[in-house]
Amino acid sequence: MFAVTRNARDGRKRARLFSRTGASVLRIIFSLLITFLGLLLVTFLIGRILPIDPVLAAVGDHASEAVYQRVKEEMGLNLPLWKQFFLYISNIFQGDFGRSVLTSNPVLDDIKRVFPATLELATLATIIGVSLGIPAGVFAAINKGKWPDHIVRILGLAGHSMPIFWLGLMGLLVFYMKLGWVAGPGRLDSFYLDFIEPTTGLMLVDTLIEGDMDLFWNAVSHIILPASILAYFSLAYIARMTRSFMLEQLSQEYILTARVKGISEHRIIWRHALGNVMVPLITVIALSYASLLEGSVLTEIIFAWPGLGLYITNSLLNADMNAVLGGTVVVGAVFIGVNMLSDVLYRVLDPRARR
Amino acid sequence: MRKLIAGLVMGTALVTTSMAAMAETPKNALVMAFAIDDIITLDPAQIFEFSGAEYAGNTYDRLIGFDNDDVSKMYGVIATSWDVSEDGKTFTFKIRDGIKFASGNDLTAEDAAFSLQRVILLDQSPAFILGQFGFTPENVKDKIRATDSSTLVMEVDKPYAPSFVLYCLTAGVGAVIDKEEVLAHEKDGDLGHEWLTTNYAGSGPFALNKWTAGESLSLTANEDYWDGAPAMKRVIIRNVKEAASQQLLLQKGDIDIARNLEADQIASIESNPDVKFLSKGKGALWYLGLSQKNDYLSKPEVREALKYLVDYDGIAKTILAGRAQIHQAFLPEGFLGAYNENPYSLDVEKAKSILADAGLGDGFSVTMDTRNTTAIMAMAQSIQATWAQAGINLEIIPGDGKQTLTKYRARQHDIYIGRWGPDYQDPHTNASTFAWNPDNADDATAKPLAWRNAWNPGAMTAETDAATLERDDKKRAAMYLDLQKKVLESGPFVIMFQETEIASMRKNVNNFVLGPSFDNNYYRFITKD
Numbered sequence: 001m002f003a004v005t006r007n008a009r010d011g012r013k014r015a016r017l018f019s020r021t022g023a024s025v026l027r028i029i030f031s032l033l034i035t036f037l038g039l040l041l042v043t044f045l046i047g048r049i050l051p052i053d054p055v056l057a058a059v060g061d062h063a064s065e066a067v068y069q070r071v072k073e074e075m076g077l078n079l080p081l082w083k084q085f086f087l088y089i090s091n092i093f094q095g096d097f098g099r100s101v102l103t104s105n106p107v108l109d110d111i112k113r114v115f116p117a118t119l120e121l122a123t124l125a126t127i128i129g130v131s132l133g134i135p136a137g138v139f140a141a142i143n144k145g146k147w148p149d150h151i152v153r154i155l156g157l158a159g160h161s162m163p164i165f166w167l168g169l170m171g172l173l174v175f176y177m178k179l180g181w182v183a184g185p186g187r188l189d190s191f192y193l194d195f196i197e198p199t200t201g202l203m204l205v206d207t208l209i210e211g212d213m214d215l216f217w218n219a220v221s222h223i224i225l226p227a228s229i230l231a232y233f234s235l236a237y238i239a240r241m242t243r244s245f246m247l248e249q250l251s252q253e254y255i256l257t258a259r260v261k262g263i264s265e266h267r268i269i270w271r272h273a274l275g276n277v278m279v280p281l282i283t284v285i286a287l288s289y290a291s292l293l294e295g296s297v298l299t300e301i302i303f304a305w306p307g308l309g310l311y312i313t314n315s316l317l318n319a320d321m322n323a324v325l326g327g328t329v330v331v332g333a334v335f336i337g338v339n340m341l342s343d344v345l346y347r348v349l350d351p352r353a354r355r
Numbered sequence: 356m357r358k359l360i361a362g363l364v365m366g367t368a369l370v371t372t373s374m375a376a377m378a379e380t381p382k383n384a385l386v387m388a389f390a391i392d393d394i395i396t397l398d399p400a401q402i403f404e405f406s407g408a409e410y411a412g413n414t415y416d417r418l419i420g421f422d423n424d425d426v427s428k429m430y431g432v433i434a435t436s437w438d439v440s441e442d443g444k445t446f447t448f449k450i451r452d453g454i455k456f457a458s459g460n461d462l463t464a465e466d467a468a469f470s471l472q473r474v475i476l477l478d479q480s481p482a483f484i485l486g487q488f489g490f491t492p493e494n495v496k497d498k499i500r501a502t503d504s505s506t507l508v509m510e511v512d513k514p515y516a517p518s519f520v521l522y523c524l525t526a527g528v529g530a531v532i533d534k535e536e537v538l539a540h541e542k543d544g545d546l547g548h549e550w551l552t553t554n555y556a557g558s559g560p561f562a563l564n565k566w567t568a569g570e571s572l573s574l575t576a577n578e579d580y581w582d583g584a585p586a587m588k589r590v591i592i593r594n595v596k597e598a599a600s601q602q603l604l605l606q607k608g609d610i611d612i613a614r615n616l617e618a619d620q621i622a623s624i625e626s627n628p629d630v631k632f633l634s635k636g637k638g639a640l641w642y643l644g645l646s647q648k649n650d651y652l653s654k655p656e657v658r659e660a661l662k663y664l665v666d667y668d669g670i671a672k673t674i675l676a677g678r679a680q681i682h683q684a685f686l687p688e689g690f691l692g693a694y695n696e697n698p699y700s701l702d703v704e705k706a707k708s709i710l711a712d713a714g715l716g717d718g719f720s721v722t723m724d725t726r727n728t729t730a731i732m733a734m735a736q737s738i739q740a741t742w743a744q745a746g747i748n749l750e751i752i753p754g755d756g757k758q759t760l761t762k763y764r765a766r767q768h769d770i771y772i773g774r775w776g777p778d779y780q781d782p783h784t785n786a787s788t789f790a791w792n793p794d795n796a797d798d799a800t801a802k803p804l805a806w807r808n809a810w811n812p813g814a815m816t817a818e819t820d821a822a823t824l825e826r827d828d829k830k831r832a833a834m835y836l837d838l839q840k841k842v843l844e845s846g847p848f849v850i851m852f853q854e855t856e857i858a859s860m861r862k863n864v865n866n867f868v869l870g871p872s873f874d875n876n877y878y879r880f881i882t883k884d
Contacts, residue, residue: 050758051754051758051761051762052755052757052758052761053757053760053761053764056757056760056761056764057395057757058395059403059479059480060403060404060480061760061764062403062480062481062778063403063479063480063481063483064480064482064483064486064801065799065800065801065802066478066800067478067479067480067482067483070478101395102392102395102568102569103395103568103569104395104396104552104553104568105553105568110568113567113570114569169599169600172600172603173603176603176607177603177606177607183609184600184603184604184607184609185595185597185600185603185604186593186595189609190380190386190571190591190593190609190610191380191381191384191386191591193565193567193570193571193573193591193593194564194565194573194591301596301597301600302597302599302600303600304388304593304594304595304596304597304600306567306569306570306594310569311569314392314569317755317756317757317758318757319757
């Protein structure tokens with residue numbers, strides 16, 4: 001997804017530049033369109049270069065040669081590459097992202113199903129990560145070199161370097177198997193699966209809409225472990241960044257001035273220093289949130305979580321290009337959206353940006 | 356702040372503990388973890404995947420079936436009886452009275468005829484199973500027809516062995532679907548294909564409740580099933596890809612059956628008193644395909660030597676651990692005419708001397724395209740090690756499943772390590788791919804495994820065709836026995852193992868039935884203590 005990140009970042013830079021110079025909304029839209037078009041083109045080409053036969057996913061290995069050729073033609077794979085891409089783009093402008101070969105569903109339907117699963121997990125993980133990571137980072141910074149600092153740093157390092165696969169399985173083994181504090185893999189107990197009709201696709205919200213608290217708590221008990229494990233990763237990163245930003249701020253002269261003026265240490269740390277740290281921290285949080293929104297494939301596999309990461313990966317391994325391209329558009333949109341959101345937050349938090 | 360953190364931690368802990376409840380699944384429902392993300396369709400005319408086949412086997416009735424333990428015994432399902440005309444070309448089936456579809460419509464011979472015609476008309480991947488009897492979209496409506504509401508007539512183009520035709524009808528394409536219901540959902544003349552891809556129109560012991568691709572599949576019992584309603588009123592199959600997660604769910608009792616446990620998971624719960632296992636030999640074979648385009652591999656001596664260079668016992672015991680048995684002929688045990696002797700075993704000295712006679716005493720180098728799953732990689736590494744002892748330098752090229760398969764199908768491999776599952780219960784299914792290759796050119800119209808490995812089986816192609824027309828089962832079995840021996844001796848295949856499926860289940864689950872293929876794994880007899 002490097003291409004995505006880079007493109008999205010470019011888009012963001014451009015978007016900020018335009019809004020600052022007061023350029024028209026049209027120009028922003030135009031630049032977004034170019035970004036997406038580039039994104040699609042690159043993904044499309046990657047898909048065609050992949051040494052995987054897309055027809056195989058549709059007909060299987062045992063189909064007769066005649067069926068194979070017929071389906072290949074139906075999928076438009078006999079057309080020249082530029083024509084395939086052109087057809088695909090013109091369909092998209094009519095709101096048709098095509099059908100996924102693997103699920104037989106229109107790609108949009110699939111995405112409406114898998115993206116909320118990832119969104120829910122990523123959002124909860126980020127909330128947990130931020131609400132624990134920032135305090136931990138601050139705590140480490142003000143105790144620099146002492147044992148609380150070491151603990152935070154060791155935990156942070158561990159969080160960033162432990163394989164999520166292992167951590168996920170260990171988490172299940174301890175909290176699900178042995179202690180029974182949380183529910184196992186899946187978004188709901190198998191038994192409840194048929195009872196819930198997706199309205200928003202967010203299990204926590206849907207169960208509340210249905211007003212069934214048993215279902216809601218069941219969903220909570222399923223999401224809490226994978227969310228915590230993802231949160232641990234973003235927490236580790238956020239805490240580390242908070243710590244170094246804080247250390248930088250705490251050595252500034254205005255802090256010294258504040259101390260001389262006799263302002264309470266509490267106020268200096270949480271209002272003065274952290275207030276200034278929040279601005280760069282927003283970027284850190286936004287990036288970590290956006291990367292969680294891509295979907296964490298390994299977490300999704302272990303927790304049988306039918307999310308976007310697994311969907312895109314599975315599709316890619318089967319060269320199910322409609323699904324891959326649809327998923328890529330979503331990931332691109334997420335990056336652009338999160339970056340725009342952080343731009344708005346800058347303006348709220350940084351008085352200089354408001355001018 | 357410290358208080359806040361403590362509060363958050365405590366809060367989380369409290370919330371989660373209060374929710375913890377020991378889960379046990381209800382007595383009249385079955386919950387199963389199974390990697391079902393291979394399902395791409397629910398239309399029996401298109402289904403050609405393992406878990407899709409299992410779905411169809413439990414929700415649709417076929418005309419006839421066979422005894423899972425002795426496949427030579429066939430019995431009627433929707434057909435009560437059948438007979439074959441004197442000239443062997445006309446099959447007449449009597450249809451059972453009183454069967455109703457889930458829609459409430461009566462099942463008649465018209466539905467059966469429509470279902471079989473539809474397979475040919477839609478021409479999806481499994482259509483060749485019926486198509487090989489001379490049916491085409493143009494003639495199928497004349498060749499397969501209902502002469503009255505309880506009589507189905509099928510005319511094949513040659514006097515095939517009756518067992519061949521009947522076995523093909525036991526495959527998934529033989530499923531009988533509800534003509535009226537399906538046609539009510541027809542779109543642009545697709546015979547209801549798009550609708551049936553995600554919906555249901557059958558008469559089987561279970562009906563589809565809901566399929567969420569990549570997530571779950573749930574079935575409801577057919578209370579009016581003609582052969583007795585299943586004890587399980589609901590069956591919920593959850594897609595769990597990760598075997599370790601399946602193991603935890605099973606140990607905890609959140610599921611009744613785990614379907615995809617690997618050797619190490621099975622070993623770790625073997626002593627668990629709450630768990631038991633059910634195993635059944637499947638038709639799938641593990642084999643090496645040796646491309647005859649490779650100068651070394653095309654030497655008969657090399658093909659022979661390589662068969663002596665696989666540690667069959669070691670792989671079966673340690674890597675596949677219970678999930679396979681050694682089997683070297685192209686027909687799996689249980690098939691008509693299967694050759695169950697395994698003449699080859701690891702013998703490095705013998706292989707060395709064979710290679711030396713061929714002037715390859717110093718060995719050579721080849722590559723093997725290998726799918727990057729744990730079991731297959733481990734097999735490949737074992738083979739690499741034993742070949743090295745005979746001086747053969749094997750380079751393993753790892754790749755994802757579809758990637759290695761793409762290369763194999765394009766004849767760009769040296770060696771491919773693969774798994775081949777039969778398409779139906781008749782020996783022709785494997786004979787027609789391992790021993791049959793009418794055209795070895797790159798642009799051939801038929802591309803059996805023999806073609807993929809660029810091997811011309813010579814007279815065996817004609818012998819394979821002849822075996823489909825032998826109406827005496829004993830003689831027919833002898834023909835296949837002969838073909839297997841010849842392929843074993845000179846073919847470009849190192850067939851190693853026949854797969855065994857192991858279902859791991861809770862102690863209180865009884866009577867789950869595993870058959871030789873996935874479309875005869877049945878849930879309808881399951882009871883729970």
